[in-house]
Amino acid sequence: MLYKKNSQAKKQRGVALLELIIAIGVIGVLTAAVVGLASQAFTSLNQKELVNNLSNLKSGISTVYGRFGDYSDIATVGTDGRQIGGAYAADDLNNPFGIDLAVLSASVNSNADTGYVVKVAGLGIDECIAVVNQIGTTWDFVYVGTASTTFDITATVADEIIYSNSDSSLFTPANILTQCSTASVEIALGSR
Structure with missing residues (x-):
């Protein structure tokens, strides 16, 4: 009888190897779920920051240049880090996904700048x-495709244009997916 008590006491003191493996597995699954949710949260935060920066740029540029209709010096940033005319600061060009935003003058109905x-x-x-x-x-023109340096924001249907004031029928989920799925994708948002 004394032998049985000792063997039962030994069994109850330690954790079985199987229990330990199960506990580690559960912790691993929970950790993977938390990491996945955190990654999605950071991506969502970056998207919101980019959308805010784009909205601020549009608002600032429209306020400063809208009344003149001449955007010839829109890309010129002074030594103080502010765009000539004060439409935006260099910080407004931050893209949380990598390459900074670029502001360029564009044509409207083939009229430069x-x-x-x-x-x-x-x-x-x-x-x-x-x-x-x-x-x-919210923009007059949306281009999604490979890099381009010249734009006419009143252009008619082209393969890479997915929204234009002259043709909003291109703004469909299928067209957006097709254009965004191309290699080295770039978005160009235009206004006047």
Whole structure:
């Protein structure tokens, strides 16, 4: 009888190897879930920051240049870090996904420097789709495709244009997905 008590006492003192493996597995699954949620939260935060920066740029540029209609010096930033005319600061060009935003003058109805474009590069497919869906129709022109340096924001249908005041029928989920799925995607948002 004394032998049985000792063997039962020994069994109850330690943790079985199987129990330890199960506990480690549960902790691993929970950790993976938390890491996945944290990653999604950071991506969502970056998307919101980019959308805010784009909205601030549009507002500042429209306020400073809108009454003149001449955007010839829109890309010129002074030594103080502010854009000539004060439309935006260098900090407003921050893209949390990588390559900074670029502001260029654009043509309207083939008239040079009568509009502007904000170029966004460095986005993945999901980020491209989210950004275009969130702010695409608030701009006069949305181009998604490979890098370009000249834009006419009143251009008619082209393969890479997914929204234009002259043709909003292109702004469809299928077209956005197709354009955002191309390699080295770049978004150009234009206004005047």
